[in-house]
Amino acid sequence: MPVAELRHLVLVLGDQLDLDAAAFDGFDAAQDAVWMSEVAEESTHVWSSKPRTVLFLAAMRHFAQALRAGGRPLHYTRLDDPANQGSLQAQLPADLARLRPAGLVMTAPGDWRVLQAIKGAAQARGLPLDIREDRHFYCSVREFAAYARGRKSLRMEYFYRDLRKRHDVLMQGDAPEGGQWNFDADNRGAFGAVGPGAVPPRTVFAPDALTLEVIALVEARFATHPGRLDSFAWPVTRAQALIALQCFITERLPLFGRYQDAMWPGEPWLYHAHLAAVLNLKLLNPREVVAAAVAAYHAGAAPLAGVEGFVRQILGWREYVRGIYWTRMPGYAELNALDAQEELPDWYWTGATDMACLRDAITQTLAHGYAHHIQRLMVTGLFALLYGAQPQQVHAWYLAVYVDAVEWVELPNTLGMSQYADGGLMASKPYVATGKYIQRMSPYCHGCRYDPAQRAGDTACPFTTLYWDFLMRHQALLAANPRMALQVKNLTRLSDAQQQAIRERAAAIRRGAVA
Numbered sequence: 054m055p056v057a058e059l060r061h062l063v064l065v066l067g068d069q070l071d072l073d074a075a076a077f078d079g080f081d082a083a084q085d086a087v088w089m090s091e092v093a094e095e096s097t098h099v100w101s102s103k104p105r106t107v108l109f110l111a112a113m114r115h116f117a118q119a120l121r122a123g124g125r126p127l128h129y130t131r132l133d134d135p136a137n138q139g140s141l142q143a144q145l146p147a148d149l150a151r152l153r154p155a156g157l158v159m160t161a162p163g164d165w166r167v168l169q170a171i172k173g174a175a176q177a178r179g180l181p182l183d184i185r186e187d188r189h190f191y192c193s194v195r196e197f198a199a200y201a202r203g204r205k206s207l208r209m210e211y212f213y214r215d216l217r218k219r220h221d222v223l224m225q226g227d228a229p230e231g232g233q234w235n236f237d238a239d240n241r242g243a244f245g246a247v248g249p250g251a252v253p254p255r256t257v258f259a260p261d262a263l264t265l266e267v268i269a270l271v272e273a274r275f276a277t278h279p280g281r282l283d284s285f286a287w288p289v290t291r292a293q294a295l296i297a298l299q300c301f302i303t304e305r306l307p308l309f310g311r312y313q314d315a316m317w318p319g320e321p322w323l324y325h326a327h328l329a330a331v332l333n334l335k336l337l338n339p340r341e342v343v344a345a346a347v348a349a350y351h352a353g354a355a356p357l358a359g360v361e362g363f364v365r366q367i368l369g370w371r372e373y374v375r376g377i378y379w380t381r382m383p384g385y386a387e388l389n390a391l392d393a394q395e396e397l398p399d400w401y402w403t404g405a406t407d408m409a410c411l412r413d414a415i416t417q418t419l420a421h422g423y424a425h426h427i428q429r430l431m432v433t434g435l436f437a438l439l440y441g442a443q444p445q446q447v448h449a450w451y452l453a454v455y456v457d458a459v460e461w462v463e464l465p466n467t468l469g470m471s472q473y474a475d476g477g478l479m480a481s482k483p484y485v486a487t488g489k490y491i492q493r494m495s496p497y498c499h500g501c502r503y504d505p506a507q508r509a510g511d512t513a514c515p516f517t518t519l520y521w522d523f524l525m526r527h528q529a530l531l532a533a534n535p536r537m538a539l540q541v542k543n544l545t546r547l548s549d550a551q552q553q554a555i556r557e558r559a560a561a562i563r564r565g566a567v568a
Contacts, residue, residue, distance in 0.1 A: 068162075
């Protein structure tokens with residue numbers, strides 16, 4: 054057997070861009086090296102949008118520069134290298150045969166499929182694979198599994214409170230800061246008729262030569278993929294990520310909570326953080342993000358309600374969905390509790406719909422690779438749920454179009470929270486509403502051809518039609534849910550003729566006669 058050329062080959066994936074990651078513990082430049090590879094399959098196993106692909110590749114190439122500058126030997130395969138094998142399953146074995154390491158080291162990945170590919174490559178060559186804890190999380194997968202063991206339900210709220218106590222975040226001794234755990238009631242403001250006013254401009258990072266090179270490559274290699282790159286300005290380095298964090302804390306956090314659920318046409322950025330992508334690439338650590346927000350509260354620069362709402366997204370949801378993903382995979386990805394089987398409408402990839410809210414959210418998504426959580430949950434996600442779209446297709450769309458999409462966080466949010474495909478493991482009820490919800494939280498309905506107050510007829514809002522159709526189709530299941538019983542009971546107010554009109558209108562929507 055050939056003598057090993059290297060002690061350890063440290064594998065670094067595109068969402069593991071942290072020089073202080075556990076995989077580098079004990080790294081010795083004299084006998085270890087780093088492996089990174091850009092492979093086309095990561096942009097084609099789902100129809101990855103151009104902004105998403107550029108963000109990953111640009112961030113990887115900048116991280117490679119940082120590795121080389123730090124004196125860490127690096128074996129890096131670019132997408133356009135002639136010897137590129139095209140997939141992780143092919144590239145890694147080819148490189149292992151060439152580099153002949155004695156062992157492999159990596160930080161735990163964020164994708165089940167990728168983990169299996171790496172395990173398979175290591176096993177095929179008989180190499181030990183040391184998978185180390187990802188220190189970018191407050192809670193390890195083992196700790197979450199221990200927490201979940203024996204519990205009848207896994208509600209995020211109680212898990213979040215446990216982490217708040219354990220890590221002493223927004224606490225006064227054993228009590229929560231301000232005397233309550235949850236300030237959601239204070240964080241549901243709409244902008245009103247006058248609109249959001251002078252929203253701080255988006256924090257932008259003009260593409261440098263390296264990123265421009267990636268943009269040109271992606272435009273050529275993935276020309277048919279969705280999305281645009283003319284406005285690409287995401288942070289792609291650690292230094293840029295830190296600037297983005299500071300800009301959010303000073304410019305947006307003070308009003309983040311009040312308007313976190315509000316929407317406004319043509320205003321994609323509003324008061325949201327825009328930090329999920331750099332958090333998920335590991336260019337920022339959640340602890341430093343939470344600490345910055347809490348410090349702003351203690352300095353009197355941001356209100357408690359908004360800071361708690363922001364901390365909840367990171368210390369609560371982010372940790373919770375990761376635990377759900379890794380303790381429930383691989384079966385979780387195939388769940389379809391509502392037996393939803395409709396094809397996702399083609400206009401999800403173009404934005405070509407007369408529904409003003411969906412047109413704006415999808416057009417914005419394709420332009421920037423971004424939409425905030427209410428646009429995802431209560432516009433694009435809500436429509437797919439009411440429509441009955443097959444949840445695996447919805448998952449593939451969300452994974453493809455958003456720059457912050459990594460499967461560990463995207464899949465549970467889509468299948469569980471948005472589509473109720475896990476039957477209530479994550480959400481205590483399906484998040485369903487008529488078009489009146491969108492009317493309350495935005496002015497979209499004022500300029501739309503559809504009327505959110507109408508259930509049936511030519512001008513009926515498809516959200517409203519499909520909401521009532523959803524209740525009728527799942528009446529038996531939903532009636533057994535205490536949180537849905539009142540909504541289901543409202544069906545008794547509809548005559549047989551009204552219910553039939555709703556069904557006919559819903560069928561027309563699904564045929565594509567209404568869009």
